[in-house]
Amino acid sequence: xxxxxxxxxxxxxxxxxxxxxxxxxxxxxxxxxxxxxxxxxxxxxxxxxxxxxxxxxxxxxxxxxxxxxxxxxxxxxxxxxxxxxxxxxxxxxxxxxxxxxxxxxxxxxxxxxxxxxxxxxxxxxxxxxxxxxxxxxxxxxxxxxxxxxxxxxxxxxxxxxxxxxxxxxxxxxxxxxxxxxxxxxxxxxxxxxxxxxxxxxxxxxxxxxxxxxxxxxxxxxxxxxxx
Numbered sequence: 455x456x457x458x459x460x461x462x463x464x465x466x467x468x469x470x471x472x473x474x475x476x477x478x479x480x481x482x483x484x485x486x487x488x489x490x491x492x493x494x495x496x497x498x499x500x501x502x503x504x505x506x507x508x509x510x511x512x513x514x515x516x517x518x519x520x521x522x523x524x525x526x527x528x529x530x531x532x533x534x535x536x537x538x539x540x541x542x543x544x545x546x547x548x549x550x551x552x553x554x555x556x557x558x559x560x561x562x563x564x565x566x567x568x569x570x571x572x573x574x575x576x577x578x579x580x581x582x583x584x585x586x587x588x589x590x591x592x593x594x595x596x597x598x599x600x601x602x603x604x605x606x607x608x609x610x611x612x613x614x615x616x617x618x619x620x621x622x623x624x625x626x627x628x629x630x631x632x633x634x635x636x637x638x639x640x641x642x643x644x645x646x647x648x649x650x651x652x653x654x655x656x657x658x659x660x661x662x663x664x665x666x667x668x669x670x671x672x673x674x675x676x677x678x679x680x681x
Contacts, residue, residue, distance in 0.1 A: 485540030489611030519601035591640035612645035
């Protein structure tokens, strides 16, 4: 009678990439990548230009926290590496069909379920706790509410790029993604950064039912715009 061979599980200290892929999938994350805790100059310049043009509207917190958004180290000086996770929230049907029902309002897909801040943060804390226990390194978790530019970090970590609609686009998972970031003082092997693959495509702009993106092109694609 043959015996099933039990392969040892990846260890975060010895094989951080292998551990991340397995542990992230267990927590429900479809995407996971590792990159430097660094915001590139083009993104920092984009944020400055965004605020210079007063595009933040009544979202005053973007201006109030602009200095902290420039680099993760403004919030945590010891941050060396960003572990970026993506969770797909796409439904099991085409939500565009809802637009045909003119007599009813249409709620954005991301807002139809449980508050993603609570959902993603709980899972991030599980991952971060495991990583810290196995490596002895310090960690901090972030889900949208902190002044951290997650999308540039996600592109540097290789899980997607920022599209013309300002959201992250993944070749594997599209752009309906909740993002979470684990910052650590550990220096880990980085994944290859993703490149902008939009080219001349503008389907995400043309399909918008409210035409919300007529000016969000060029440098603004490097800005984390919370819509």
